[in-house]
Amino acid sequence: MACYIAVDLGGTQIRAARYGADQVRQARTSLPTLAEKGVEGVLARIERAVREVWPSDGRVAAIGMAAPGPLDSRRGVVHFAPNLPGWEDVPLRDWLQETFGVPAFVGNDANLAALGEHRFGAGRGVNDLVYLTISTGIGGGVILDGRLFEGGGGLGGEVGHITVEAEGPPCLCGSRGCLEAVASGPAIARAVRAAIAAGRSSSLVDRVGGDLSRITAREVSEAARDGDDLAREALRRAGFYIGVALVSLMYLLNPALFVIGGSVAKAGDLLFGPIHETVEDRAPEVYRRGVSIRPAALGDDVGLLGALALACDGVGE
Template identity: 35%
Template structure:
């Protein structure tokens, strides 16, 4: 059985594991990233410790999923939660240190690959995967290959504009989808509605402390039959559906996979996304499409990073 080390690099934790070619985790552990020290040597030492934990002499290689844009040589750019990370060649550093094949990929592209190999995208010909949380990340697998840009990882689905006169996004563009469906922007809708006098159980659930509102509060209110909470999820679903209708017309996927914390909103969100796509995308291109939740669960980052080594 072939094995690989999978490293899921996050702003707070590095999750490391030894993964086999069927996507089973043999062992795993998490380490603090220590990004707040703002020193790349410290973060690199933490990653090396995490690799050493999972390392065995007979592994095929080490897969690393990292925030940011990754080029063909394994150099990372523009990782938002790791300010010390710009233009660092992770592939070269770890290949020299561990004398094994190293594949470095953007974290959500990595998840897309893992979902294709072991999760909800198994057997798909063209699939789009997004993770919905603080931000919106995306990855695409087409004909058994992870889709990348010309030289860089690309597929920054969260920064597809859906409103050319819309609000400014932190990437510098205007009206990006992330600016409507990222965690803080969903919460912002709830706060704005309450300030405008909407009657909603969201207010009662946080005892009037608007700073305590989270997407989960909005889901809890929705499950209690709250109409305002329902309208928020419907609007988030329509935004996503509108964006996906463009991607469906572009790529004609058979599967759209949605993961990340916000996807816990569940059926109301998935149903609205699917309905909006069917209404807006070209009929023939959306006819056989499935919209499904992610299949890999809590260790998706580790399993998927290991899976990077099992690409053709």
Template identity: 35%
Template sequence: MGKFIVGVDLGGTNIKISVFDVNYNKLMELRKATEASRGPGYVLTKIGDMVNYMLENLNIKEDSVYCMGMGIPGLLDPKEGKSYFSPNFPGWNNIEVVKEMSKRFSFPIFIDNDVRVNLYGEWKFGAGVGVNNLVLITLGTGVGSGIVMDGRVLYGATASAGEIGHMNMYREGRPCKCGSSGCYSRYVSAVGIINTFKEKLHQGKNSIIEQWVGNDLNGLSPKMVSDAYDLGDSLAYEVINETAEILGFGLANVVNIFNPEMIILGGGVSLAGDKLLEPARHIMKKHALKVSSNACSLVQAKLGDSAGMIGAAVYASGRIL
């Protein structure tokens, strides 16, 4: 057995890679801009160059590497090592990731969805240690999720189990890139919060944020809404509360369907903390089945943006075993 494991977390903004020993102690970490617009070939070459650089720096030979795991956004087939589609990666269609990476490296390589590798990280080393029934929901630009049930990660028929972000919250709501409308992610994500804020401005409401951005709403961020809330801004208060309410109803559905003992919330939007989580928790408890909701705790993720790297390493080791 090799002595080292590589974990790759491919994001729309950054490529994050760590090299671990077999006990998952981090030996080195490297982050570089993804530059996704330059195409899949460029991105995969860059990942290979980064891995090479790290192994050389650590004086690790290829035959000492046990395996490499890669977390990749979008729809993919983990068994075939193929990525079908990634929404924020131009030209990223039917990419043979494992085949391409295996031209450079002799050790085994495995891919999985980026949120699921985050799940492996939080489950084994973060907020979910020792928990056998849990759901991780990441609230970022969109909404991602991964599910552990009875100690096993759920995949489903097409490895897309747990697309909680596309749960319908309104029969005919905001249009979604998936082709449907009214999806959960269109309301509780970063994009959702910004759209809710803009809709309320168009209704004639006012906010201190207008002064902050000089009336250029392209500069608007969920953190600004959170900061304005802390300053007592009535519109920000309305937006956060409305977001928390929809978040809570969605969480009630998650509790009823999956019966987890823990829901972990991660991603940038979750950093708003209790102002978002407390009302969401209250609604979840009120509207989910009592026995199930009493058994379920709602917590924040612990590992931040390191979860994907260690999770990818854990996942790859598991695939070999």
């Protein structure tokens, strides 16, 4: 039986795995990306990771790959990737097909995480869902009628750049007040640092030995769990903005489920509580009826599982 190879290309790590036709994992590896080595260097690392999980009989049905950045999933071209210096219009799919001699499919990492949660995780059996990953940035993906929705140019599903505060802080995308600019990990840490600098007291100051630059969303979550008021407020505010975005998405798509993952979502109820409250506060009952908001189920391998689903779909199985 032919197997599938899944690859998840990140700014710091490349993960690769081999799955049987029954979608059971047979091998897995991860290597540092060494992004500073540029496009050729990273492609060499991808090749090495894939060779490590390649089956001895060489029978591979397809390769699926999750890659960062805005990319053209139809042609498998990465337009650019903030965490991968030098990556500009890299024809990743063609390179995979030429290098390994099998069909290859490439998708945006957040979109494929949505597909992974839909096929194997929190969204199993749900036809319409929106996935959000809250970490260094905010990414997402939309599944409509059981299929990944990417829009005509393959750039859709970018829920992190929905505006939730029209005159809000600048976002890396060039706009202002995007969800990512007010509710991502760095945005949460920035808000806390600004409040402390303006005179608010917080246990976070001691937690980072007085060096405010060391405050990240992780420290904020830990402090919040230990009862720190400022940290709790910061998560509450992020949860509020996420809730605001969900209400817009409910009007637009009327999904049955929101799946929320990413490192910041590990804050649990301290983040999900205000998300639920905001949705209850703002969305009409008829929209809220039948919609669930659930934490992601798949953890670190979500990108691999999404890439697996993409590969299976790509060859029509």
